Amino acid sequence: MTTTELSAIAQERRLVTAIPGPVSQQMHARKESAVARGVGATLPVYVVAAGGGILVDADGNQLIDFGSGIAVTTVGNSAPAVVDAVSQQVAAFTHTCFMVTPYEGYVRVAEELNRLTPGDHDKRTVLFNSGAEAVENAVKIARAHTRRQAVVVFDHAYHGRTNLTMAMTAKNQPYKNGFGPFAGEVYRVPTSFPLRDGEIDGAAAAARAIDLIEKQVGAENVAAVVIEPIHGEGGFIVPAPGFLGALQNWCTTAGAVFVADEVQTGFARTGAMFACEHEGLVPDLIVTAKGIAGGLPLSAVTGRAEIMDAPHAGGLGGTYGGNPLACAAALAVVETIEREQLVARAAAMGETMISRLTAMAAGDPRIGDVRGRGAMVAIELVKPGTIEPDADLTKRVAAAAHAQGLVVLTCGTYGNVLRFLPPLSMPDHLLNEGLDILAAAFAEIA
Missing domain, CATH: 3.90.1150.10 (Aspartate Aminotransferase, domain 1)
Structure with a gap:
């Protein structure tokens, strides 16, 4: 039913x-x-x-x-499986802090994300509360892995409302106006916008962006290229075919981390479990939130084990990250997506x-x-x-x-x-x- x-x-x-x-x-x-x-x-x-x-x-x-709480209640508001799972969990315990006394729910969510995200390589996951928090931690992880500082983002991007993610976000009003100064070492390049690109196809749009990265940032300085497979707040812009793949190929060659921000696009929203699957991409790191837990606050970074394990022990975490109620909800969301x-x-x-x-x-x-x-x-x-x-x-x-x-x-x-x-x-x-x-x-x- x-x-x-x-x-x-x-x-x-x-x-x-x-x-x-x-x-x-x-x-x-x-x-x-x-x-x-x-x-x-x-x-x-x-x-x-x-x-x-x-x-x-x-x-x-x-x-x-037609809003789903901005792509959050993907499986439906108060979906029965989510309600049942959260009710059982709240009766058992509401919080211990995973960094103090861990619990299985967090581990199970990590296992599910490692299973569901593209690629059959060895993966690790860490849980947080919001999309912006997860994006910030993806940058931290990429910097720890590469020993580099520069982060490349795109026109029309939206990544969050924290200081670093405001710097990564393109639109000034209402997200950034009056809130600076912002974090440094963030560099913006043109995206692929088919409606406004004229005759520029995906490959040419990628070449345009890569040329600017190499000339203005330097490949040897780039820790991460962070992009939404479909720009969300920027206008639901679907890049031309080949654009995302060319960027990922460049990251592989340059030793930079390719990060897919799937906060709005993830968890079945686009007719694939993750939007990057439409392009056959296997990102180094995937950031998820919104639809992950049926309305409870949860986010995650999932990626290649050798990248995810770069930060030192204790370098990642947070008091509420992977809250047991949110984890119970996330497991019920995955079950609902697959069952239905x-x-x-x-x-x-x-x-x-x-x-x-x-x-x-x-x-x-x-x-x-x-x-x-x-x-x-x-x-x-x-x-x-x-x-x-x-x-x-x-x-x-x-x-x-x-x-x-x-x-x-x-x-x-x-x-x-x-x-x-x-x-x-x-x-x-x-x-x-x-x-x-x-x-x-x-x-x-x-």
Whole structure:
């Protein structure tokens, strides 16, 4: 029985008030007086329950969820196997700190990640709390292994909100503005962006980036090249074929560590267990988080044993890293993905979304690009007849969708991308209804 079938929440959109409703508005007023201003809210409806493809708010509205908490609730919110595993674990113990008195759950998660990530080489894993924390530790590990300092990142990249990961992130607002100075020895080069690259293919885009690395950084100084196989916050940019493989080949030759940041793309989201598998890549290190534990805070770095074991004993860790509740959730997530064949489900959902959105784009020149993989799909909005970004239209379409009970997210360096990340537990009728709402929103906006 699937997570959708087990959900107690009726899988239907239901609007009983305007969005947001009066109770949510009251709660939001409390938020404004209690929570720091820097913590925003895309859609201030206050959720009281969720399951399948539905979010239920405090006013009794039921919204279709095309966000999954930013790619976190991939197997569905409160997936039954996750709830059961966490309930059993919380009754046993909630924390000991793995670095003080270890427990099997952490080891089992490491074993599963070593099994699931690409490549049959000897691997090791270390667990943390957030994607940014894992990215920072991947850099630490690469520096310890190579005895080098430089870290290469890319245009349109997003890697987190800590000091080092802000330096690695490309977009200034809202992630970096006013928060510097940032960590040094981070160097940015162009990525592959097919919509905006003209005739530059993947191989040429890689050659462009590598030329800059060699001339401006020096191959002998590069500890790591860190890249998202699909740029997430940067706009769901899928690099042209051959781009990622050429970068990895260069890293192998140069003795640098090739790091795939799969925080948003991992765990079945793209129609593969990990997005790098679409390109046949076997990264030296893979960073995971978000969908790893069904909503509980957990992240990981997994990679080649000789690289992972480079830091000295005690050099990696953290008080909450690999918390036993999060580990129990992660094991249930893996079980759910494999039992319910959610990799194939993500691919099927992607075919539906790409087909529907491509048909919309054929009749609407404001949709400049439809792209993505699996259940990680986006449309880029532009001024008709150009590739000039239209951030204002993007905001208006998102607002219209929100008003009709569809949770959609925006992203992109230029603020002109609508991204769609439905939970894989969403039934087909909700997926299609959400796309209908989106089409109606475009039709309404002149």
